[in-house]
Amino acid sequence: MTKQFKPSQTFKSSDITDESVFAARRSLLKSMGFLGAGALLSNSASAGWFSKDKPAFTAKTLEFTRNDTLSTDESMTPYAKVTSYNNFYEFGTGKDDPVENAQSFKVDPWSLKIDGMVRKPITLSYDDILQRFALEERVYRLRCVEAWSMVIPWLGFELNKLISFAEPLGSAKYVAFKTLFDPKQMPGQRNPFIGGGIEYPYVEGLRLDEAMHPLTLMSVGVYGKTLPPQNGAPIRLVVPWKYGFKSIKSVVSITLTDREPPTTWNRLAAHEYGFYANVNPDVAHPRWSQASERRITEGGLFSQNRIATEKFNGYHEVAPLYTNMDLTRYY
Amino acid sequence: MTLLSKPLKLSLWQLRGVKVALHGVILAWLLVTFYAGINDNLGADPVKALIHFTGIGALNLLLLTLLISPAARYLPAPALMRLRRMLGVYVFVYAFVHLLTYISFELQFDWSLVVSEIIKRPYITVGMAALLLLLALTMTSPNRVRQQLGKRWQSLHNTVYIALLLALLHFSWSRKTGLQEPLIYWGLALIILLPRLQNFRTRRGKRKN
Numbered sequence: 001m002t003k004q005f006k007p008s009q010t011f012k013s014s015d016i017t018d019e020s021v022f023a024a025r026r027s028l029l030k031s032m033g034f035l036g037a038g039a040l041l042s043n044s045a046s047a048g049w050f051s052k053d054k055p056a057f058t059a060k061t062l063e064f065t066r067n068d069t070l071s072t073d074e075s076m077t078p079y080a081k082v083t084s085y086n087n088f089y090e091f092g093t094g095k096d097d098p099v100e101n102a103q104s105f106k107v108d109p110w111s112l113k114i115d116g117m118v119r120k121p122i123t124l125s126y127d128d129i130l131q132r133f134a135l136e137e138r139v140y141r142l143r144c145v146e147a148w149s150m151v152i153p154w155l156g157f158e159l160n161k162l163i164s165f166a167e168p169l170g171s172a173k174y175v176a177f178k179t180l181f182d183p184k185q186m187p188g189q190r191n192p193f194i195g196g197g198i199e200y201p202y203v204e205g206l207r208l209d210e211a212m213h214p215l216t217l218m219s220v221g222v223y224g225k226t227l228p229p230q231n232g233a234p235i236r237l238v239v240p241w242k243y244g245f246k247s248i249k250s251v252v253s254i255t256l257t258d259r260e261p262p263t264t265w266n267r268l269a270a271h272e273y274g275f276y277a278n279v280n281p282d283v284a285h286p287r288w289s290q291a292s293e294r295r296i297t298e299g300g301l302f303s304q305n306r307i308a309t310e311k312f313n314g315y316h317e318v319a320p321l322y323t324n325m326d327l328t329r330y331y
Numbered sequence: 332m333t334l335l336s337k338p339l340k341l342s343l344w345q346l347r348g349v350k351v352a353l354h355g356v357i358l359a360w361l362l363v364t365f366y367a368g369i370n371d372n373l374g375a376d377p378v379k380a381l382i383h384f385t386g387i388g389a390l391n392l393l394l395l396t397l398l399i400s401p402a403a404r405y406l407p408a409p410a411l412m413r414l415r416r417m418l419g420v421y422v423f424v425y426a427f428v429h430l431l432t433y434i435s436f437e438l439q440f441d442w443s444l445v446v447s448e449i450i451k452r453p454y455i456t457v458g459m460a461a462l463l464l465l466l467a468l469t470m471t472s473p474n475r476v477r478q479q480l481g482k483r484w485q486s487l488h489n490t491v492y493i494a495l496l497l498a499l500l501h502f503s504w505s506r507k508t509g510l511q512e513p514l515i516y517w518g519l520a521l522i523i524l525l526p527r528l529q530n531f532r533t534r535r536g537k538r539k540n
Contacts, residue, residue, distance in 0.1 A: 006447070047417065077375075078374070081375035081376075082375075084374065084375050085374065085376055086376030089508075093507075093508065093511055095376070095379070096374055097377070146507075148376060193511075193514075194511075196507070196508035196511060197508055197509055198508055205403070261409070268508065269507075284451075287452050287453075287454055288452060289444060289447070289448060289451075289509065290446065292441070292444070293445070294376075294378060294437065296375060296376050298371075299363070299437060300368055300369045300370050300371035300372075300373075300377050300423055301368040301369045301371075301373075301377045302369065302380070303371075304376070304378050304436065305439070306437075306438065306439040306441065307384075
């Protein structure tokens with residue numbers, strides 16, 4: 001009998017696959033051209049098949065302390081997947097369009113305004129965003145309305161710190177958020193075929209008590225570094241108990257108001273996407289069940305497990321925000 | 332008006348060569364893509380990538396199949412007709428693998444969910460109807476069955492146009508917004524269907540006279 005070969009070192013696939021290789025494989029697949037005419041369309045938004053890849057966005061290392069209490073210990077979605085599978089229609093409707101089209105997005109200078117029903121309106125610069133508040137790392141579950149989910153280590157600070165800083169008036173009841181509107185940088189805002197024909201700028205909103213909840217995060221980084229543009233650089237919202245589309249990216253304004261603000265997906269299809277959009281296995285999307293989700297983790301086809309979806313995405317501590325509310329009606 | 336001065340003819344061996352090449356490309360593409368998915372070389376979400384690949388692949392093949400008879404007539408290249416059945420069967424293969432991928436990797440054999448999704452979600456119901464039509468067409472494609480069916484064979488196989496429209500509806504409906512690639516496919520389908528609609532009208536007109 002021959003002796004079985006034993007490698008002296010063992011690697012996990014994640015140790016081996018370099019990010020650039022990962023990206024190159026995707027473009028190889030695309031250039032094979034069998035992804036259909038649609039791939040052609042989305043490609044026209046990027047540099048094209050034969051041009052060299054544009055230089056990737058450089059993420060800076062950040063200092064932070066880890067918050068273990070509010071972090072899940074479920075296995076995390078690898079960095080390469082978190083940063084290459086994004087819904088950010090400003091850069092194209094395909095999941096891999098943002099990583100291809102957003103690399104040259106300018107995040108510095110940036111200006112984030114906090115205004116409306118506040119005593120002290122403030123404007124934060126790029127440096128303020130990264131330095132004004134101490135950063136925490138929190139590993140949150142992210143549940144997309146499309147029934148897939150990830151586990152992501154965000155860096156950021158609680159939104160309530162920012163809002164308290166601006167001193168909200170007693171009359172303020174809601175918080176309205178707005179993404180940057182810059183058609184020159186965002187092809188989806190220039191061309192409705194690239195941006196899916198939704199109305200821009202993207203807007204979102206929360207009730208003030210939701211916004212002040214300690215779980216609600218303004219994130220500036222992921223995996224120890226500043227956010228790449230496809231994940232909503234330089235600053236985005238993260239509301240872990242709501243569907244992903246509530247967590248608006250590349251925010252330029254936060255306005256306190258006394259009226260429920262309009263929200264982008266609700267405006268597009270009110271019967272499918274509500275203002276609250278709390279993760280809820282009992283309320284189906286009209287076109288698919290929300291009772292379970294596919295967790296995107298490390299590994300290929302056979303590692304993508306379907307798991308039961310939990311109410312409020314498992315963040316049961318937010319339930320008191322919704323006592324006496326019919327969540328079937330206010331979905 | 333024709334594009335070629337002489338009708339394009341293929342010898343038996345040429346025809347066999349073309350068929351082998353087509354088998355190779357269409358099958359290998361499917362296998363290579365699944366292999367990439369198994370090894371996590373298909374982007375962040377291999378399941379969604381494979382569902383899209385097989386679905387759009389089936390649509391592309393269906394459009395290609397429907398281009399065969401106009402190409403055979405107008406090039407003219409009657410030999411192309413010998414390739415149509417094979418392409419048509421591959422439409423079913425891709426569509427069937429599309430459904431299998433959805434059941435096994437997306438829903439992971441949660442059979443009660445499979446059944447309820449097919450019944451409750453109109454876009455999946457419509458896709459399922461298209462697949463059943465393709466199944467009927469595939470099962471009636473052997474020569475022997477074709478002869479047994481006689482004239483009814485052609486009427487049955489005309490439902491391929493219904494399958495195309497159902498598949499396009501399924502595709503458009505699955506998207507979150509309207510202005511996306513399904514529009515291009517509706518355009519292509521229109522280009523393929525309009526001349527046939529005219530043929531159909533003139534033929535019906537003749538029958539009446």
